[in-house]
Amino acid sequence: MLSYHKPTEFGLTAPPAASSVPVVVLSSRLLGVLPLAWPSPSPELRSHAIVKRLQLFEFHDLEWFPHSWRIMLTDVLQFSGRAFNPYAPVVDKLKPVLESLNCHNIVDLCSGGSGPILPLQRLLTEKENYPVCVTITDKYPNLDAFRQIRAESKGTIMAMEAPVDATSPPEDLKGFRTFFTSFHHFDEPAARQILADAAKRGAGIGVFECNRRSLLMHFAMLLSPLFILFITPWIRPFRWSRLFWTYVIPVIPLVTAWDGVVSNLRTYSPSELRRLAGSISQDNFVWDVGEMRTMVIYRVTYLLGYSKTIA
Numbered sequence: 001m002l003s004y005h006k007p008t009e010f011g012l013t014a015p016p017a018a019s020s021v022p023v024v025v026l027s028s029r030l031l032g033v034l035p036l037a038w039p040s041p042s043p044e045l046r047s048h049a050i051v052k053r054l055q056l057f058e059f060h061d062l063e064w065f066p067h068s069w070r071i072m073l074t075d076v077l078q079f080s081g082r083a084f085n086p087y088a089p090v091v092d093k094l095k096p097v098l099e100s101l102n103c104h105n106i107v108d109l110c111s112g113g114s115g116p117i118l119p120l121q122r123l124l125t126e127k128e129n130y131p132v133c134v135t136i137t138d139k140y141p142n143l144d145a146f147r148q149i150r151a152e153s154k155g156t157i158m159a160m161e162a163p164v165d166a167t168s169p170p171e172d173l174k175g176f177r178t179f180f181t182s183f184h185h186f187d188e189p190a191a192r193q194i195l196a197d198a199a200k201r202g203a204g205i206g207v208f209e210c211n212r213r214s215l216l217m218h219f220a221m222l223l224s225p226l227f228i229l230f231i232t233p234w235i236r237p238f239r240w241s242r243l244f245w246t247y248v249i250p251v252i253p254l255v256t257a258w259d260g261v262v263s264n265l266r267t268y269s270p271s272e273l274r275r276l277a278g279s280i281s282q283d284n285f286v287w288d289v290g291e292m293r294t295m296v297i298y299r300v301t302y303l304l305g306y307s308k309t310i311a
């Protein structure tokens with residue numbers, strides 16, 4: 001089936017008049033395929049594709065999804081975050097903002113198994129000479145991972161063992177709020193609420209996503225089961241159940257592939273993040289949205305919000 005692409009619908013620039021032929025793309029909304037006949041795609045178009053954001057479900061968001069499986073999924077993310085640290089370049093953006101706020105406390109929301117937090121905290125503290133303490137939180141805390149990171153960090157990473165909903169973090173949880181690979185979980189009203197709450201409380205906020213709505217990223221996610229088969233013996237803590245649900249009945253690889261593709265499809269593009277941030281009426285807040293290159297095919301989309309008076 002064929003369909004016409006309407007670029008302005010997504011706040012993107014229309015193609016130049018020279019291309020008088022209507023741009024026709026294969027109807028590939030579900031796959032996020034790039035148009036085959038686009039004259040000169042903007043970098044954003046090339047990387048985020050043109051499909052509208054789709055708020056499909058991820059298994060590990062479902063209330064009934066077994067917690068033991070959810071933990072194994074977030075352990076995979078933690079292993080990747082620590083082994084490859086795809087968010088390392090965000091330190092260049094994060095440090096000046098933290099410095100300008102004179103803030104040494106980070107509250108990481110939707111932490112899962114802690115993701116990239118430990119390597120990032122070490123980069124800031126040891127390489128950048130900017131010590132930070134981090135509190136990790138989640139709606140469904142992965143307690144084993146939380147305790148392991150707390151011990152490894154010698155107490156500089158603290159863990160909230162009670163559930164914390166990122167849409168309404170408790171007031172006494174003070175610090176610069178971060179979201180890694182997780183902001184896509186929230187539909188537009190919830191995403192707006194998260195940004196508005198940070199602005200209202202004057203807490204700085206940083207949203208960082210490696211996912212994107214591009215064919216290449218869907219392809220990478222579809223290959224992720226192979227990666228999981230390869231890395232599972234090295235994931236800690238060792239669990240027989242992890243081997244069972246990976247190699248005997250491959251729930252973890254298959255759910256990771258589904259959740260990964262859906263994460264891509266739910267990820268906000270920079271222009272969508274800009275629009276969300278623009279709808280927050282808080283005069284003294286600066287919003288900075290953009291993209292950074294990181295390892296191989298990955299790019300990090302970021303949104304930073306912080307108080308203008310201090311910046």
Ligand SMILES: C[S@@+](CC[C@H](N)C(=O)[O-])C[C@H]1O[C@@H](n2cnc3c(N)ncnc32)[C@H](O)[C@@H]1O
Nearest residue numbers: 077110111112115138139140165166180181182
């Ligand atoms: C894809 S994982 C990312 C985990 C981690 N940030 C990382 O980089 O590995 C998303 C996490 O968001 C959590 N989550 C989803 N909805 C949430 C909410 N409303 N409040 C807090 N956490 C939530 C899930 O439990 C899950 O651990």
